[in-house]
Amino acid sequence: MRAYLRVAGAVARKDLRTELRSREMLPALGQFVVLALLIANFGFDVGTGGSRIAPGVLWLTITFAGLLAFGRTFAAERDQASLEALLLTPASRAAIFAGKALAAAAVLAACEVVLVPALGVFFGTPVLSLPLAAALVMVTIGMAGLGCLFAAIAAQTRARDLLLPVLSLPLWVPFVVVGGRAVQVALGGGGELNGALALLLDFDILFVVVASLAAKFVLDD
Amino acid sequence: MSYLIGAYGFAIVLLAGYVIYLVRQARSVAARMDEVEEGGPAAG
Amino acid sequence: MAPRADLLRLAAVADALLLLLATGLVVFYAPADAVQGVVQKIFYLHVPAAIAAYMAFAVVLVGGLVYLWNESPAADRLARAAAEVGLVLTTVTLVMGSIWAKPIWGTYWVPWDARLVSTLVLWLIYAGYLLMRRIATPGRQAARFGAVVGIVGFIDVPIVHFSVTWWRTIHPPIETAAPGALPPAMLLTFAISSLAVLLLAAVLIGYRYRLEALRERLAAALDR
Numbered sequence: 001m002r003a004y005l006r007v008a009g010a011v012a013r014k015d016l017r018t019e020l021r022s023r024e025m026l027p028a029l030g031q032f033v034v035l036a037l038l039i040a041n042f043g044f045d046v047g048t049g050g051s052r053i054a055p056g057v058l059w060l061t062i063t064f065a066g067l068l069a070f071g072r073t074f075a076a077e078r079d080q081a082s083l084e085a086l087l088l089t090p091a092s093r094a095a096i097f098a099g100k101a102l103a104a105a106a107v108l109a110a111c112e113v114v115l116v117p118a119l120g121v122f123f124g125t126p127v128l129s130l131p132l133a134a135a136l137v138m139v140t141i142g143m144a145g146l147g148c149l150f151a152a153i154a155a156q157t158r159a160r161d162l163l164l165p166v167l168s169l170p171l172w173v174p175f176v177v178v179g180g181r182a183v184q185v186a187l188g189g190g191g192e193l194n195g196a197l198a199l200l201l202d203f204d205i206l207f208v209v210v211a212s213l214a215a216k217f218v219l220d221d
Numbered sequence: 222m223s224y225l226i227g228a229y230g231f232a233i234v235l236l237a238g239y240v241i242y243l244v245r246q247a248r249s250v251a252a253r254m255d256e257v258e259e260g261g262p263a264a265g
Numbered sequence: 266m267a268p269r270a271d272l273l274r275l276a277a278v279a280d281a282l283l284l285l286l287a288t289g290l291v292v293f294y295a296p297a298d299a300v301q302g303v304v305q306k307i308f309y310l311h312v313p314a315a316i317a318a319y320m321a322f323a324v325v326l327v328g329g330l331v332y333l334w335n336e337s338p339a340a341d342r343l344a345r346a347a348a349e350v351g352l353v354l355t356t357v358t359l360v361m362g363s364i365w366a367k368p369i370w371g372t373y374w375v376p377w378d379a380r381l382v383s384t385l386v387l388w389l390i391y392a393g394y395l396l397m398r399r400i401a402t403p404g405r406q407a408a409r410f411g412a413v414v415g416i417v418g419f420i421d422v423p424i425v426h427f428s429v430t431w432w433r434t435i436h437p438p439i440e441t442a443a444p445g446a447l448p449p450a451m452l453l454t455f456a457i458s459s460l461a462v463l464l465l466a467a468v469l470i471g472y473r474y475r476l477e478a479l480r481e482r483l484a485a486a487l488d489r
Contacts, residue, residue: 153410157401166396167414170389171421177428199431203424210420214413217333228307228364232357239353243472250479257486
């Protein structure tokens with residue numbers, strides 16, 4: 001167990017350090033977020049009440065930002081053929097996968113740090129909201145677990161950009177349904193939040209376990 | 222009534238179409254197989 | 266392991282007769298529903314197709330598990346065949362259900378109906394599965410990916426159903442026509458049509474499996 005945590009931590013640190021050094025993905029994702037909000041600003045009839053459509057805008061932006069972020073985690077390794085090198089080490093596949101998923105979750109979380117204030121500017125929603133932060137953390141963990149599993153599959157095929165959304169988005173539906181409700185409540189929609197958060201936690205546990213078990217078969221050869 | 226006919230019509234067309242697709246695929250693969258087995262190197 | 270051709274043909278002929286009988290029962294024997302009228306007869310293919318689709322996807326699940334356990338190519342071939350047949354049956358289920366909903370609920374789509382949403386997600390998952398199988402280079406890796414998607418996808422569907430049910434409990438309830446106990450004539454028609462559709466699914470999977478095996482043999486012959 002300690003070896004597992006050490007490997008996962010090392011892989012996550014490696015990925016994040018690469019990202020911080022190259023500074024490619026985070027600026028791109030930040031720009032994507034602002035642009036998505038700008039499009040939503042004109043695409044939706046904001047006159048009917050910006051705060052009512054804000055949760056939907058947030059969700060569309062997060063899911064697509066997630067696809068970009070998770071797709072890169074394995075695609076970049078694949079392009080530089082460093083995934084093979086990583087897999088040649090005696091470290092367990094599940095630990096390597098956990099590390100990469102952790103780094104990807106951190107990148108998506110960084111993206112949300114841009115998204116939430118920007119949403120506040122464009123749609124007048126609360127920025128510093130503990131319920132919103134809690135819901136986003138829960139959702140990010142589960143989405144990263146599943147998303148990275150399919151990103152690992154997609155990266156090892158042709159046409160990986162096509163495959164990742166097609167595989168990930170349907171499986172994210174439970175998070176979208178329950179997380180969507182949690183975000184609506186957190187952004188002032190009224191209603192009870194704890195039930196949704198508890199459910200999201202259950203989903204996180206389930207899908208992180210499932211993805212870790214499956215990682216062994218996806219990261220082989 | 223038109224809803225009923227529409228629903229069954231769609232289902233029958235889809236299922237029949239799938240059966241036809243399977244049969245045609247099977248025939249073309251079988252024909253190709255015969256070619257390869259008879260023709261030997263000619264069938265690259 | 267491959268289903269024998271003569272047995273498969275026998276099953277196909279038997280199922281053709283059974284389908285004919287089921288059609289006769291649906292058209293001439295089953296009474297029109299007191300509340301919904303004849304539109305209710307959509308149910309005799311809609312529900313069996315849904316059951317058969319779930320069974321087909323259960324075969325994908327089991328095929329995937331067996332493949333991960335012993336890497337048997339036959340298990341993977343079976344999973345692939347079942348995924349395609351399951352997708353066709355899910356399409357039947359979705360479209361028929363949507364058409365039924367229009368006169369009964371007044372709309373083709375109700376976003377808070379758990380069955381509707383989970384069936385759509387089911388369709389999307391296995392459409393993704395089949396797309397992945399087409400894109401991935403055939404072989405051990407593709408089979409393993411297929412097993413993973415088939416297993417994780419099957420786990421996801423009841424959770425989607427549960428999520429939407431949960432979501433609905435905190436939303437204003439909607440009225441749905443609750444079906445009472447079925448009269449015997451309807452029950453008999455339903456039983457026969459279910460049997461016919463389940464056998465149809467099995468026969469289609471059998472033929473699809475043989476096609477897949479034939480394709481693999483052809484590819485191997487071309488390699489030589």
